[in-house]
Amino acid sequence: MTADTLQIDIQQTTTSRLQQVDFSNLVFGRDISDHMYIAEYRDGQWQNMRIVPYGDLALSPATAALHYGQAIFEGMKAYKNDSGEVLLFRAIDNWKRLNKSAERMCMPTIPEEVFMNGLTELIKLDAGWVPNTPGCSLYIRPYMFATDPYIGVKPSESYYFIIFTSPVGTYYAKPPRVKIETRYIRAAEGGVGGTKCAGNYGGSLYPAKLAQQEGYDQLIWTDAREHAYIEESGTMNIMFMMDGKLVTPAVSETTLDGITRRSIIAVAKHWGIEVEERRVTVKEVVEALKNGTLESAFGAGTAVVISPFATIAYEGVDYALPEVTDESFVTKVKNFVTDIRVGNTPDIFGWTLKV
Known part of the structure; x- marks a missing residue:
């Protein structure tokens, strides 16, 4: 059994x-x-x-990725519309970003047909796993890692590219409490902060654990040099509504170019809302929290979707965010993007792909 447009051998499971x-x-x-x-x-x-039944991989103990971290990944989602059809959201953007990560990590890029044809065939086969419950979706994890059984420090000459999927519900059960980090760093200029590589997340676990012990759900990372500028969170980009404007840190080599972030910016501009992509200082955010000009702060990402913060902590002080209402920008944009993803409103941006 093969796919029509690319030679893909398909072995279907006998026990779902x-x-x-x-x-x-x-x-x-x-x-x-x-x-x-x-x-x-x-x-x-x-x-x-x-395409094979999901299962374990057989790898050499000397597999290069396990020693030197040549591993990258993406996160994307599929949804069902009211007719039961499966829709992918901005899949081409994920493919492009994966290749950007591959280039930075000295890995081979993936041709569009290898990525997209494999993805769509996989989703067709497992279409029954796509939830149709509001707030739920099929999370898709494409990833690549080095497979040379060799422990010399050099780029691998062989790689696996794998996609598997998982039905998921809401990432955060309630608005997260976040803390502005002023000691540890996520990324520095010249590094791999703009790359979706495994090591970025491994290095964030300990500072995040410390914050969780203090009662916070996630960190807000700041710049490595001064801890004076907002960058992003561990699982999401960060956006603010201040004085009627959408303000968000500009994409740089220390932040990830989020696809949900891009989508929100496009919608805001379509609605005529002023958008500022720039350096955002910790000082201005704290001052806006104090004087009430910060209307909302929220995270944006494939996993978390759009998640308004309940609290932002800085230097031992918790600042509560205004209550999010049905008229808040964060609510409206979340509902609008969700409606596009599930086919409830016309996709004027051309973001969805019917599988």
Whole structure:
């Protein structure tokens, strides 16, 4: 059995796990769908594309990615419309960003047809795993890692590219409490902060753990040099509504170019809202919290979608955010983007792809 447009061998599972999933109680990342897509890079080309039952991988203990961190990934989602059709959201943008990460990490780029054809065939096969409950979706994890069984420090000559999926519910059960980090750093100029590589997340775990012990859900990272400028959070870009304007840190080599972030900016501009992409100081955010000109602060990302903050902490002081209402920008833009994703409103931006 092969795909029509690219030679993809498909081995369908004989025992689906779909009936074991409680779709009324989805925990992020717990349930994995039946199949995964694998492509291998060897001898300078992508080959051996296949879809197989989800399962363990057999790897050498000397696998290069385990020692030197040549590993990158993406996060994207699929949704069902009222007719039961599956829609992908901005998939081409994820493919482009994965290749940007690959170039920075000295890894081979992935041709569009290898990424997109494998993705769509996988989603077609596991379409039953896409939830149709409001607030739920199918999370999609494409990733690539070095597979040379060699522990010399050099770029690998072989790689696996894999996609698997997982039905998920809401990432945060309630608005998160976040803390502005002023000691540890996520990224520095000249580094890999703008790359979606595994090491960025591994290095963030300890500072995040300390914040969680203090009662916060996530950190707001600041610049490495002065801790004076807002950058992003561990799982999301950060955006503010201040004085009627949408203000967000400009994308740089220390921040991730978020696709949900881009979508919000496009919608805001479409609605005639002034948008400022610039350096955002910690000082101005704290002052806006104190004087009441900060209307809302929220995170934006594929996993978290659009999540308004309940509290921002800085230097031992908790600042409560104004209550989010149905008329708040954050509510309106979340609903509008969600309606596009699930096909409830015309996609005037051309972001969705029907599988």
